Amino acid sequence: MQQTDTDDLIRFMNIKVLSLFICLMGWFALPSICLGHSSPDSVSYDQQLSHGIEAFYQSDWKEASTIFEKLQEVNPSDARAYFFYSMIPFWQYYFGDQSHGAANLYLERSEKALSVSHKQLEDNSRDTTMILMLSGLYGYRSLIAASEENYKTAVSSGLDGFKYTRTLLSLDSSDPKALIGKGMFYYMMGTVPSSLRWVTNMAGVSGNMEEGFRALESAARSDSYVRNDAKMILAYLYERENNLSKSLEHLRDLSEDYPKNIIFQYNLGRVLERTGKEAMAEKRYQLVVDMDTYYLKSLQSKSEERLEVLRNG
Template sequence: MRILYVVPVLFCCFFLMGVAGSQAKISADSTSYEHRLEEGIDAFYKSKWVKAQRIFDALKQQQPTDSRAYFFDSMIPFWKYYFGEKSSEAAEEFMQRSQKAIEVSTQQLNENSSDTTMVLMLSGLYGYQSLVLATEENYRAALQGGMTGFKYTRQLLSINDDNPKALIGKGIFYYMIGSVPNGLKWVTNMVGISADMQEGLEVLEQAANSDSYISNDAKMILAYLYEREEKYDRSLTHLEELCERYPENIIFQYNRARLLEKNNQPTLARKKYQQIVKMNTQVLEILQQKSKARLHNL
């Protein structure tokens, strides 16, 4: 189950913002769909989930065939599940919402087979479902979902251009393939894919340096991967940039504090944990509880 676990864990770190980066230019009309979608996404990343939920519900009614609002609507219970307490209720709510997002996304892709955004979205949604199903110990369904998502990931890999959305998808997948243990290389060889971790990191850095909203995706996943490689200074560089952009996002702030502690910077870590405890947030209070516990150990 190692490969099944690694793939969706990496998906959860970059597909969210990748879909956000797929928006068209925002109209000057403040009531336009695109403007409201950006407002909802901004509220989502600022952890203002009640406001975000209200906006996504309105957008689904306004344009029921646009899958982006359904996607972010499903991400609210996913983040509650993945970053908070892994309750069966949150898992069930996510599965219901994500299935609707898959249905609408599939219809859009059927109408336009070259829609990179829908390929990206479907690959991510199936990856998220696999992660939740595996965590809930429904391994058969998790494997089926992972293989379906892999079909869309391969389609993304076939895109040969410098589109940041394609770069970030390729970068993370190359890294994942390169990180597979030698004893399991036969699995990747069987599906005809070979790559190395460094190649994946280089592609992701290229995406991070792009003049695109997607650069946030790359910074988020690079922070995760550099921590995995125990390159904490590099990880912190990207986390600090994310925290500066989204100071109200308790997830980014908590992970920055955690990395400061890991990087032998207890004074800065303690200061950051104290800030998290004082944050005025109505979501993921468990991270405030964890911050209090870490303060006792520093």
């Protein structure tokens, strides 16, 4: 394989991953996936984690931070609280002003989350929760580093994340947690241009969009906690492929389940507007404007702008 071809593929995949995850609005945060480690002596811990995840999903990050910090003290060897704690500055970065402070805070927190996750994975090499978390943590580090023009970290983190994604491909295909990783990977492989497809084949990786959607829909229909994560991803991917009716289907589910999540509400309004449902979009934008939120005020400003356009024609 020629080095220039490999470089072109890496460059292409980095651009595609960056574009995909930014447009996903950080939805692939894996919150619900991480509830799968219950044990009889950790019910109280898992209940608190569940409350923290609920606050995270509802965009109440102040409450979520308090809970995750407490859980890290209670059980410093459980990676889940570290993961969510690091995701707060990640969301702040992509939905806020992309400040260097938020970027550095994510990189700092994710370093600790990675360390604890690696230790947990050593105890169980087939732990899909840890594998998926590691894939996500490295992927988010790649995004942050690329946005901050730290390309060395961006590429190395991206390749590390890919390693864990490949591990998912070898695991039980019926596990909804593995289905999400596989679905994302298959979709991404399906976007590789034909001129570079031979490079992926030589690397031993393949997939197509149809396979990706099937895997993600299976996860979305499951009884597992991961169904919400699958719906978040599907909402964006269907919009990306201009299948707006399917995108709306998943966005409505998410908005009903998490009415305080400003990101879900804003994106529902935006897709409603795209489908010509302007009256319904107005109501959703107004809901966003009226929200009492400390974070992501930029989405309120965008909603105000869309309301002005819709009402003044």
